[in-house]
Amino acid sequence: MITPFFTVSQDDEYVYIDVKVSHVRFSSASVEMVVDNDTFIFSMAPYYLRLRFPHACVDDERASASFDSPSECVKIKVPKEQKGQFFPDLDLSTKLLARRTALSEADLHEQGAKVAETQPGGSRPLIQELDVENSVPDTQAKAVLEEGEKFSWEISQEQTQEQPELTGNKYGFNNQYDNIVGVSLSAGNDINELGDPESTPDVDRILERLIKENIKFDPEFYAADYIMEKYPSPDDDKMIRELIEWKNPTTRKFLKWYKAQQEKPENEREQIMAVEFSKDEQEKMMNLPRKSYLIDESYKPQLLILLVNLLFSYHFDLRETEGDHNIESAWTVGKITPQICFLDSKISIPNPNNADNVLKSAVVTGVRRALSYPLHRNYNMVLKVWEDVYYNLRGGKRLVLKSLLDLKELFRFHDVYYVYDKIWLEDLCAWLISDGLSEATIRYLAHDLRKEYTSLQKADITFEKVDGSGEDDEMTALDLNDIEVMAEELYHAYAAS
Structure with missing residues (x-):
């Protein structure tokens, strides 16, 4: 099945979904649509689309769908369960396409922490959450700005442990x-x-x-x-x-x-x-x-x-x-x-x-x-x-x-x-x-x-360069102030000549 391109917008009462169905003959009989609480499903071979909204919608007589031939889009209108409720991030398509998981976020983090404890040196968890619903939507702006993490930027001062010899090292x-x-x-x-x-x-x-x-x-x-x-x-x-x-x-x-x-x-x-x-x-x-x-x-x-x-x-x-x-x-x-x-x-x-x-x-x-x-x-x-x-x-x-x-x-x-x-x-x-x-x-x-x-x-910006002034090639620290002073001296000497 192909995930079609789509756009989602809203007003106080409806969510509007435009689904592009290019290069196929449109037939209303071949279209299936389901609205189940916060889930919307659209199906028309070979296209299949499932969206997860941050809040619930309803399927009643107000819902409608029509095909716009010039734009090759199925234009769908779905009523919100609660009129006036704002649905955030409707233009973040990846977020809307995410699947639901049986495990809560807290459960997943707990499992990840337990697995991490078994890894040598506290390396990353072996379990990763794939294709799941993002169930923490942005709500009121002030609440969002009050909830956040402040980090201590001090470098870890733990004793460096001797690393085992490995044939490869992870990155990215x-x-x-x-x-x-x-x-x-x-x-x-x-x-x-x-x-x-x-x-x-x-x-x-x-x-x-x-x-x-x-x-x-x-x-x-x-x-x-x-x-x-x-x-x-x-x-x-x-x-x-x-x-x-x-x-x-x-x-x-x-x-x-x-x-x-x-x-x-x-x-x-x-x-x-x-x-x-x-x-x-x-x-x-x-x-x-x-x-x-x-x-x-x-x-x-x-x-x-x-x-x-x-x-x-x-x-x-x-x-x-x-x-x-x-x-x-x-x-x-x-x-x-x-x-x-x-x-x-x-x-x-x-x-x-x-x-x-x-x-x-x-x-x-x-x-x-x-x-x-x-x-x-x-x-x-x-x-x-x-x-x-x-x-x-x-x-x-x-x-x-x-x-x-x-x-x-x-x-x-x-x-x-x-x-x-x-x-x-x-x-x-x-x-x-x-x-x-x-x-x-x-x-x-x-x-x-x-x-x-x-x-x-x-x-604070220093570079170690070889000092070639003596017989031994010793390293000397050179900062930007040093270089600019030398540059000024050479420039004024050249200008005066």
Whole structure:
């Protein structure tokens, strides 16, 4: 059976379902429809559609269906059981298509926790919730914003346990993938930087990343872009100031909404930004996995860090291309995102002597990579990107999902890079839709992130480089302030000559 494309809308009394039935001869006798409480079923060979609504509907004399020939759509009208009741997220097709499960969410988490206890080192559960109903709908906006998780971003200080020798190590969303990235190397995967992505343990991924970032960073490249921004010339091959001043559409959209809310009386202000999805975006969501996820609580911060790093890379590419992705966009996003190029979801090494903030580590990592790989490597431009990420998060789940769906397309149809859509992006988008993440948690994340990037100092961004001034090749720490001072001295010496 084929799941047809559909759209759902509503008013106070009805839910309206438009089901597209292309390339078939319509016959009313072949159509079957069932309304059972919160479940709606449509069947017309070869199409079959089952939707789960957040609230109940009824099948009475008010229900109707008709075929619109020009649009090839069956237009269905189903009455709500309770007139005036609002049905949230009717444009999230993956959420409506989810199946019901006999186990409650609490039961599933309990089972997952019991299984996790039996795994060595507390690894992820072996049981995962597949094709189930998402039974925690967004209701009143204020209630949604009051329910959320605040995370402690301190790096775990547990003693690092010696890892057993393994033939492979899991990676990707919820550590559930292997034998995918390694296979892509023979096809020319130049985003990957791990020497052996299938066998490198997670801690070694971090060490390899840090070493290669130090090697890749070019002080002269950074100094040149710094001078071009501070002392622009018509002969410059990069207009960095223009990129810094460029207005991000997502940021503009949020600020326009926020300004409108501030002008309203406080009791009339919307708590969550209203975001509508286009038909194209709804079609993309229909292709997402239809499942919910058993995510261990200790793993959730890693997913939030993944979200932050992906949004940073995405908005960096948008700013660098001034809103128009190009053929290099997937490479740029992949290279800046440590979870993609190094499969590094932890970012920082657990250490009993290390009480640093893992969110700060994610910010620093994003800055280091954005100053080492792309065509434009400017610190002030990077700070503008972090500001775009903050406003994207402040716009809420739906605005974040819009960005992720756009980002996902950079990888989905690529001959080689599609592997990263498979191991990260598909599941992340589906998890976001499935109420795995509340509006309040995203808002807390936005505010925590802003604290980190606004308090960041150039002295926090350091690279270890070989000091060639002596006979021995010793390593020396070089921060952005050091490089900018040298760049200023050379520029003024050249200008005076």
